[in-house]
Amino acid sequence: MAQRPLSPHLQIWRWGPHMLTSILHRATGDGMALVGLGILLWWLGALASGPEAYATFVWAASSPVGYLFMIGLTWAFFTHMMSGLRHFVLDIGAGYELDTNRFWSIAAPIIAIILTVIVWTYLLLRDGGMV
Amino acid sequence: MGNGTSIGRVRGLGPSHEGAHHWLIHRFSAISNLVLMSWLVISLLMLSDYSYETVSAWLAQPLSAVAMILLVASLFWHARMGLQVLIEDYIHNAGSKFGLLSLLNLAAIGGAAFGIFSVATLAFGVQN
Numbered sequence: 001m002a003q004r005p006l007s008p009h010l011q012i013w014r015w016g017p018h019m020l021t022s023i024l025h026r027a028t029g030d031g032m033a034l035v036g037l038g039i040l041l042w043w044l045g046a047l048a049s050g051p052e053a054y055a056t057f058v059w060a061a062s063s064p065v066g067y068l069f070m071i072g073l074t075w076a077f078f079t080h081m082m083s084g085l086r087h088f089v090l091d092i093g094a095g096y097e098l099d100t101n102r103f104w105s106i107a108a109p110i111i112a113i114i115l116t117v118i119v120w121t122y123l124l125l126r127d128g129g130m131v
Numbered sequence: 132m133g134n135g136t137s138i139g140r141v142r143g144l145g146p147s148h149e150g151a152h153h154w155l156i157h158r159f160s161a162i163s164n165l166v167l168m169s170w171l172v173i174s175l176l177m178l179s180d181y182s183y184e185t186v187s188a189w190l191a192q193p194l195s196a197v198a199m200i201l202l203v204a205s206l207f208w209h210a211r212m213g214l215q216v217l218i219e220d221y222i223h224n225a226g227s228k229f230g231l232l233s234l235l236n237l238a239a240i241g242g243a244a245f246g247i248f249s250v251a252t253l254a255f256g257v258q259n
Contacts, residue, residue, distance in 0.1 A: 004144070004231070008147060026213075026217070029213045029216060030209075030217050032210070033210035033211075033213055033214050034214075037206060037207065037210055037242060038242075040203075040206070040246065041242055041245055041246050041249075044199075044245075044246050044249040044250060044253075045202070045245065045246075045249050047183075047186060047187050047190060047248035047249065047253055048248075048250070048252040048253050050183075054183040054186075054187075055183070058181065073162065081168070084161055084165070085165075088161075091158065119172070119176070122176065123176075127180065128176045128209075
């Protein structure tokens with residue numbers, strides 16, 4: 001590789017919430033791409049294959065590890081969605097004022113956690129989860 | 132790479148050498164992900180239970196099947212764009228980068244094809 005000046009990396013900067021939100025955006029997006037899409041395909045493939053294959057999927061999804069994955073994916077989705085919505089605003093050139101930027105970089109992941117809690121509270125109170 | 136204007140001297144020097152089109156496609160697919168995932172989350176929460184009968188009957192309906200097929204296409208497209216950036220940012224060896232991008236294309240197109248085929252199978256009722 002040609003020796004060109006590199007932009008300063010993580011350890012150079014004083015930490016701020018926008019950095020965590022940015023890193024979470026990439027981590028949740030790539031995490032869903034690598035793990036979530038696999039689970040989505042398993043679910044769709046099981047539905048297409050019939051009741052027995054679907055029962056295996058439900059057995060795995062409703063095991064303790066399965067709940068960890070499902071709740072984790074719900075959180076990853078809402079986190080990526082909220083920071084993605086923030087990116088839409090930044091993309092049109094708005095929201096760069098220091099206070100505004102700081103506020104939404106903190107609010108986005110918190111709103112995501114609240115949405116995750118709402119969805120799973122509803123599911124678990126309704127009929128005990130994924131069955 | 133030109134050597135005239137200041138933009139001409141730096142154009143194409145990023146890790147992927149280009150990007151405006153990639154950037155736009157990433158946003159377009161983000162918008163369709165947002166619309167279609169909202170549909171999926173609300174639909175799943177409105178189902179009375181998650182038994183095979185309930186879920187397969189719901190997904191076999193034309194509107195659900197079409198929305199799910201579009202969602203699979205949109206998700207895999209968006210994920211492909213995102214993983215491409217991940218590879219370009221962290222894999223600096225040209226050969227490994229090319230290999231991983233090839234693998235990514237195979238996985239993204241193969242995965243999307245499997246998902247769409249599964250939904251079509253269910254909707255056309257050809258299984259079992």
